[in-house]
Amino acid sequence: MLSLISSFIAQAKWALPGKLGTGRCRCPRLLLTLLFIAGCSAPQQDVEIPFEVRFGGTDLSCAGEVDGVALTDLRFYVHDIRLVTADNDERRLRLLGDPLWQNSDVVLLDFESGEGRCTNGTGQINNVVRGRAPPGDYTGLKFRLGVPEHLNHADPLRAEAPLNYSIMHWHWLTGYKFLRAGVASESDGFWIHLGSSRCEPTAGNASGCRAGNRPEVVLSPYVPGKDVVELDLQALVNGIDLEDGTPSNCSSGPAETECDMPFIALGIDFGSGDAVGTPAIFRVGQRE
Amino acid sequence: MTRLRIIVAACALAVIAAAFSGLFTREFEWPLPDGVPLPMVPPDNLMSNEKVALGRHLFYEKRLSLNGATSCATCHVQALAFTDSLARSVGATGELHPRGSMTLVNAAWSGKLTWANHLIDTLEVQALIPMFGEEPIEMGMVGRESAIIEMLREDAYYREAFRTAFAADSDPYSILNTVRALASFVRTIASFDSPYDRFQRGEAQALTDGQVRGMNLFFSERLECFHCHGGFNFTDSSTHADALVQSVGFHNNGLYNIGASGAYPSDNTGLYDLTGERRDMGRFKAPTLRNIAVTAPYMHDGSIETLSGVIEHYERGGRIILDGPHAGDGSRNPYRSEFVRGFQLSAEEKADVIAFLESLTDESVLTNPDYSDPFPD
Numbered sequence: 038m039l040s041l042i043s044s045f046i047a048q049a050k051w052a053l054p055g056k057l058g059t060g061r062c063r064c065p066r067l068l069l070t071l072l073f074i075a076g077c078s079a080p081q082q083d084v085e086i087p088f089e090v091r092f093g094g095t096d097l098s099c100a101g102e103v104d105g106v107a108l109t110d111l112r113f114y115v116h117d118i119r120l121v122t123a124d125n126d127e128r129r130l131r132l133l134g135d136p137l138w139q140n141s142d143v144v145l146l147d148f149e150s151g152e153g154r155c156t157n158g159t160g161q162i163n164n165v166v167r168g169r170a171p172p173g174d175y176t177g178l179k180f181r182l183g184v185p186e187h188l189n190h191a192d193p194l195r196a197e198a199p200l201n202y203s204i205m206h207w208h209w210l211t212g213y214k215f216l217r218a219g220v221a222s223e224s225d226g227f228w229i230h231l232g233s234s235r236c237e238p239t240a241g242n243a244s245g246c247r248a249g250n251r252p253e254v255v256l257s258p259y260v261p262g263k264d265v266v267e268l269d270l271q272a273l274v275n276g277i278d279l280e281d282g283t284p285s286n287c288s289s290g291p292a293e294t295e296c297d298m299p300f301i302a303l304g305i306d307f308g309s310g311d312a313v314g315t316p317a318i319f320r321v322g323q324r325e
Numbered sequence: 326m327t328r329l330r331i332i333v334a335a336c337a338l339a340v341i342a343a344a345f346s347g348l349f350t351r352e353f354e355w356p357l358p359d360g361v362p363l364p365m366v367p368p369d370n371l372m373s374n375e376k377v378a379l380g381r382h383l384f385y386e387k388r389l390s391l392n393g394a395t396s397c398a399t400c401h402v403q404a405l406a407f408t409d410s411l412a413r414s415v416g417a418t419g420e421l422h423p424r425g426s427m428t429l430v431n432a433a434w435s436g437k438l439t440w441a442n443h444l445i446d447t448l449e450v451q452a453l454i455p456m457f458g459e460e461p462i463e464m465g466m467v468g469r470e471s472a473i474i475e476m477l478r479e480d481a482y483y484r485e486a487f488r489t490a491f492a493a494d495s496d497p498y499s500i501l502n503t504v505r506a507l508a509s510f511v512r513t514i515a516s517f518d519s520p521y522d523r524f525q526r527g528e529a530q531a532l533t534d535g536q537v538r539g540m541n542l543f544f545s546e547r548l549e550c551f552h553c554h555g556g557f558n559f560t561d562s563s564t565h566a567d568a569l570v571q572s573v574g575f576h577n578n579g580l581y582n583i584g585a586s587g588a589y590p591s592d593n594t595g596l597y598d599l600t601g602e603r604r605d606m607g608r609f610k611a612p613t614l615r616n617i618a619v620t621a622p623y624m625h626d627g628s629i630e631t632l633s634g635v636i637e638h639y640e641r642g643g644r645i646i647l648d649g650p651h652a653g654d655g656s657r658n659p660y661r662s663e664f665v666r667g668f669q670l671s672a673e674e675k676a677d678v679i680a681f682l683e684s685l686t687d688e689s690v691l692t693n694p695d696y697s698d699p700f701p702d
Contacts, residue, residue: 157468194500194501203453203467203468208458209444209454210444211444235601235602236600237602245444247601288460291597291598292594
């Protein structure tokens, strides 16, 4: 049966006129039906979504500082990535496999290069999401921060990339750190570990975590191939004094008042863990 | 003729080899007295002598820490029933842990692990927390798993021991197998041979008269100790292989009541830290009382120094702190367990209860060479 399907696919591909992914498909309806039956969708185009880090309006990386503020860590997962058409239809981005950074469900973005005040990185960074989507005129982008629920509580020691890094594991809450970010001034700093919290083991609920803490990012207009996603860490530390000499942190715990402001910036209701608005830390930027 | 000789010799060799391999791969047997239920063992990590031996080395392995000087045994010292005598333990970077080191004795029968986490129910998962946890840093190996695996591959002992213990794996050198071996070793740390146990088995002389009086007080409704510290392991968070019900006990015992709100210090809120439910404020696991006389100081944060102090705490039905940031009357904590409601003891009765608690010390577990450091100094 499998070989039958693959031979159909081979013939169908062979029969498709012209280059794949260049506008409308002129192939016969029968072939399209066969492709559909075989589990394939229409021709796909490659899509790359670059991410860049800012502090306010200025580039920030481990190697440099902005107004005396240095990056100490920035790693986060994204999933459920969709491109939005002008008609407001959503098309799921099918993620490409990668030995380090992404599988079909989730991508790890990693700006912790091990330079400067970033002290516990792997030395490798990843600043782009790679996938395929049906051809179309896209004007928007949506994605969720974090690891999808069905993977968040699976055994991390059996997980494949990008879920196999202990730095992102959160064994205490039997899940993952969705986002770890930190900035520091000379004598002060702030870091955050975001993940699902308020967990109780209950029958039929894999995690029992009532606070999902998976913000949904909605960016519009966003044009793939032209725009980048900017992550502004100044927005994340909005309301946090980085000069008072008292380092602070938030690890998503219920008693942590230092989580209040960052959770607002992340578009999460701190009490329920629900996504309540697009996170202010993400915005659209121009590819340089 | 020659061929026959060769065949006979080969057969003899085969028999000898089989006998030897039988010796070296003998099945794991639990060294438990009659009547003690077998502990739960995950089906994907069955016990074997090879895993236990490997796990013992890993337990004492300082290269599993960021500073190369900290092993599991740093905070879990055999002579102290696998605790460390500190109120709050210190990690490889010098960071002070919010809580004290828990005894590992009979951890195999503990339904939930650590002081207050109802999500962690296997020693395999628990072992990951000291190794890779960040809040707080304990052994500090987060992000350094490849360095661990490289060390295991290069070390002559581990290279062979992992291959033997996980013979079915094409590549046995993994964090998964590391925690499997560690968990297998920790499961063997069992204590059921205290004077109290011998008394239960019919040795009337094993306990003094005072200890017997103390035992009767301990198990009385007047003191209520046994509701949370009952059963074969002196904790209501016990389970075993044939357990029908998963018993889980977390209790607020009235140590704090900051601002009369029921609050505990923010770095030690107990189960509340995980659930965010007010009713879980200050709820911690009732630890086993086996070997309790050697595991001072007491409570999750080591805030009571002696057994005498612990009994006074329960006598009052909660602790009162008159000033400072933690001021408040714990006996009025709204989330306090209904079994912590105070009692009165004479000086003699108090001494008897302490004498009974001392009868739970099992010298064998504190000295058993099977649990000791396998590395030469």
